[in-house]
Amino acid sequence: MSEKKFLSGDEAVAQGAWEAGCHVAASYPGTPATEILEAVATYPEIYCEWSVNEKVAYEVVLGASMGGARALYASKHVGLNVAADPFFSSAYIGSRGGLVVVTADDPSMHSSQNEQDNRYYGIAAKVPVLSPSDSQECKDFTKLAFELSERFNIPVIVRLTTRTSHANGVVTCDDRVEVPVKGYEKKVQKNLILPMFARKLHASLEERMLALKEFSETTDINRVEKGEEGVGVIADGVAYTYAKEVYPSAWFLKLGMMHPLPEKLVRELASKVKKIYVVEENDPVIEQAVKAMGIACIGKEKVPRVLELNPDRLRAAFFDEEPVKIDTGDVPARPPALCPGCTHRPVFHILSQLKPVITGDIGCYTLGALPPLNAMDTCVDMGASITVAHGIRKALDRIEDEKQKQKKIVAVIGDSTFYHSGLTGLANAVYNSSPITVVIMDNRITAMTGHQQHPGTGKTLMGEETTEIDVAEVARALGVKHVWVVDPNNYKETKEVLKEAISLDEPSVVVAKRACPLYDRSEWQRPYWINTDECNGCKICVGLGCPAISFDAETEKAKVTEVLCTGCSICAQVCPKGAIHASEDN
Amino acid sequence: MPQKTTNIFVAGVGGQGIIKFSNLLCEVAMRAGLDVKKSEIHGMAQRGGSVTTHVRFGEKVYSPLIPQGGADFICSMEHLEAVRHIAFLNREQGRLIYDPYEIAPPEVYTAQRSYPKDIEERLAKLAPNRIALPAFENALKIGNSRAQNVVMLGALSSFLDFEQSLYEDVIRAGFKPKYVDINIKAFNLGKELASP
Numbered sequence: 001m002s003e004k005k006f007l008s009g010d011e012a013v014a015q016g017a018w019e020a021g022c023h024v025a026a027s028y029p030g031t032p033a034t035e036i037l038e039a040v041a042t043y044p045e046i047y048c049e050w051s052v053n054e055k056v057a058y059e060v061v062l063g064a065s066m067g068g069a070r071a072l073y074a075s076k077h078v079g080l081n082v083a084a085d086p087f088f089s090s091a092y093i094g095s096r097g098g099l100v101v102v103t104a105d106d107p108s109m110h111s112s113q114n115e116q117d118n119r120y121y122g123i124a125a126k127v128p129v130l131s132p133s134d135s136q137e138c139k140d141f142t143k144l145a146f147e148l149s150e151r152f153n154i155p156v157i158v159r160l161t162t163r164t165s166h167a168n169g170v171v172t173c174d175d176r177v178e179v180p181v182k183g184y185e186k187k188v189q190k191n192l193i194l195p196m197f198a199r200k201l202h203a204s205l206e207e208r209m210l211a212l213k214e215f216s217e218t219t220d221i222n223r224v225e226k227g228e229e230g231v232g233v234i235a236d237g238v239a240y241t242y243a244k245e246v247y248p249s250a251w252f253l254k255l256g257m258m259h260p261l262p263e264k265l266v267r268e269l270a271s272k273v274k275k276i277y278v279v280e281e282n283d284p285v286i287e288q289a290v291k292a293m294g295i296a297c298i299g300k301e302k303v304p305r306v307l308e309l310n311p312d313r314l315r316a317a318f319f320d321e322e323p324v325k326i327d328t329g330d331v332p333a334r335p336p337a338l339c340p341g342c343t344h345r346p347v348f349h350i351l352s353q354l355k356p357v358i359t360g361d362i363g364c365y366t367l368g369a370l371p372p373l374n375a376m377d378t379c380v381d382m383g384a385s386i387t388v389a390h391g392i393r394k395a396l397d398r399i400e401d402e403k404q405k406q407k408k409i410v411a412v413i414g415d416s417t418f419y420h421s422g423l424t425g426l427a428n429a430v431y432n433s434s435p436i437t438v439v440i441m442d443n444r445i446t447a448m449t450g451h452q453q454h455p456g457t458g459k460t461l462m463g464e465e466t467t468e469i470d471v472a473e474v475a476r477a478l479g480v481k482h483v484w485v486v487d488p489n490n491y492k493e494t495k496e497v498l499k500e501a502i503s504l505d506e507p508s509v510v511v512a513k514r515a516c517p518l519y520d521r522s523e524w525q526r527p528y529w530i531n532t533d534e535c536n537g538c539k540i541c542v543g544l545g546c547p548a549i550s551f552d553a554e555t556e557k558a559k560v561t562e563v564l565c566t567g568c569s570i571c572a573q574v575c576p577k578g579a580i581h582a583s584e585d586n
Numbered sequence: 587m588p589q590k591t592t593n594i595f596v597a598g599v600g601g602q603g604i605i606k607f608s609n610l611l612c613e614v615a616m617r618a619g620l621d622v623k624k625s626e627i628h629g630m631a632q633r634g635g636s637v638t639t640h641v642r643f644g645e646k647v648y649s650p651l652i653p654q655g656g657a658d659f660i661c662s663m664e665h666l667e668a669v670r671h672i673a674f675l676n677r678e679q680g681r682l683i684y685d686p687y688e689i690a691p692p693e694v695y696t697a698q699r700s701y702p703k704d705i706e707e708r709l710a711k712l713a714p715n716r717i718a719l720p721a722f723e724n725a726l727k728i729g730n731s732r733a734q735n736v737v738m739l740g741a742l743s744s745f746l747d748f749e750q751s752l753y754e755d756v757i758r759a760g761f762k763p764k765y766v767d768i769n770i771k772a773f774n775l776g777k778e779l780a781s782p
Contacts, residue, residue, distance in 0.1 A: 334691040550694065
């Protein structure tokens with residue numbers, strides 16, 4: 001039975017997987033892809049999990065495909081980097097049960113460290129890329145991807161971007177079609193990529209892609225749309241919707257499958273128009289392929305490659321019409337900040353006084369790098385805090401300058417990130433004798449992406465109780481001799497422990513353990529208050545960067561914004577005058 | 587000739603219910619049989635940053651984003667955020683509905699600068715058609731400051747052509763039973779406040 005729902009692209013992918021009879025799905029949280037698995041988890045027919053990282057998730061899904069199940073992998077764009085090794089191999093191996101790879105890219109880096117264009121993964125690994133433009137297509141293409149994967153014995157990429165993942169549209173939803181799990185079949189020539197087998201698999205992969213190229217020419221998701229004038233637009237993904245709106249009279253080649261490219265359709269469009277624009281976000285992937293065919297087109301010289309596209313940028317590209325500049329006057333920025341009551345705040349406040357080199361990682365706590373805490377020096381990728389700290393240590397061990405040599409190195413990593421990619425780095429630091437301090441900010445959840453479970457929480461994505469792996473025990477088992485567990489809301493104790501850990505000449509681990517106050521509100525207290533007679537205006541509390549504390553320039557006293565305060569007491573603990581007090585209602 | 591698309595830009599600060607506001611509005615438009623698109627940026631929204639959504643409905647909507655100068659309405663839950671995104675407003679035909687409620691951005695609460703004091707003067711120039719709607723204050727008055735967004739929705743509804751019953755249905759479906767009554771109240775209050 002058909003039903004209309006208002007779904008985000010992420011939810012539509014989940015709906016499509018469900019309708020296609022998907023059995024297994026795995027992922028690691030990452031914006032803008034997180035909601036795909038959260039939506040999958042609402043369908044009881046699909047086994048789904050938060051894997052510890054994307055490489056693991058990919059291998060789980062590949063294994064499920066080998067077992068004959070329809071299987072879905074999803075991650076943000078950089079997640080596929082982590083999973084790249086099994087991903088490339090899986091193109092050779094192909095699928096048994098349908099194997100669908102959803103990547104959600106983030107042009108404009110709304111919540112990411114780069115704006116890499118994952119369509120290149122399709123080209124590099126030789127797998128087809130479907131590029132939906134809206135929620136309906138996210139659903140339809142996910143279903144199609146399962147069929148193509150089984151029909152052509154290949155993994156299939158569905159490439160979303162933030163504006164398809166996090167945009168909602170009206171989607172016609174259908175019932176689930178049950179597809180029985182085929183079961184496992186031993187086939188070493190296919191599933192075991194020794195060079196002797198892989199050579200044949202590569203040749204077979206090239207043939208599979210040739211067959212897919214034929215499909216790309218004839219499928220209705222690639223189509224030429226008739227226009228009124230001599231201008232043609234080739235577009236995929238959400239860029240198609242912007243172009244369609246800004247230039248409705250143009251001819252279009254809409255690419256639902258952008259790789260392999262339907263060259264006959266490109267030539268058909270070229271025969272109808274005098275001028276072709278290629279409109280795609282980020283890199284000139286389609287443009288280069290069109291130019292390689294010897295067909296002239298206008299691409300990145302007009303259509304920006306840095307930051308996401310929008311209707312205004314396309315109006316400028318097509319018609320040289322720039323939006324009118326509006327002078328709003330000076331508007332102070334409002335970047336994200338650590339929340340009131342954040343358990344990371346006291347740790348950063350202490351570290352900013354101890355002044356070691358602080359290598360950071362990926363999570364809410366990366367915001368500790370911002371003023372006024374300024375307590376982070378580096379952030380590279382998931383897990384890099386520990387390994388980069390180790391590398392800096394080894395470099396500084398080999399320098400003459402005593403001041404450099406004496407520098408202390410502290411790695412700061414979250415609990416979920418620690419399980420994702422910190423374990424190997426910590427083992428490496430112990431194995432290669434690195435006297436670094438690793439602070440594990442254990443707030444008991446994957447906070448940044450909206451509170452997902454992980455191996456340290458004792459719960460699964462499907463809501464089941466499971467073994468809770470203890471961070472401190474893991475650190476000890478990996479050979480760290482100096483391990484502390486502290487409550488970051490005990491400022492004094494945390495400071496003493498950090499000082500001691502940093503002073504050691506051996507690897508040390510400090511677990512700052514307390515639940516994210518947004519996830520667990522059970523310990524919220526009534527708002528604190530500042531006695532203005534006792535406050536001397538020193539601004540030490542303001543230096544915590546807590547949104548609930550501000551400074552009144554007229555009275556030159558600090559004040560607490562009651563509606564924001566969670567009663568964590570850190571400001572009271574750092575106030576040298578004892579001017580900040582718990583509510584008497586507590 | 588296809589019916590014109592209505593563009594509504596929603597702005598505020600993480601935690602103010604901007605996404606919820608947009609979801610309720612989209613649901614109303616969908617139940618009215620229209621094509622609807624919504625786009626939002628919320629990755630870091632919980633961390634107190636600027637949050638915006640684009641809501642568009644009409645006969646057929648392609649782009650999920652509103653062009654600059656294309657918004658028929660900007661609904662802002664915060665004073666400064668109204669100024670920040672004003673370039674999206676259709677200056678001649680569009681209308682700004684904003685809550686003069688102020689939330690300090692980081693530079694302000696860390697005492698590096700003060701909250702701008704001339705926002706009203708700026709808005710007078712930038713948005714000739716505007717309504718100041720103290721939604722937060724009124725939500726607080728009826729007992730739940732978190733209903734600020736629904737007060738705002740009520741205000742917006744008085745300028746849209748949807749049936750009142752559609753909003754009520756959507757509010758009933760969109761909240762836990764114990765929050766339905768307060769939100770219906772908030773909606774009606776917003777509608778009343780915005781009526782001339």
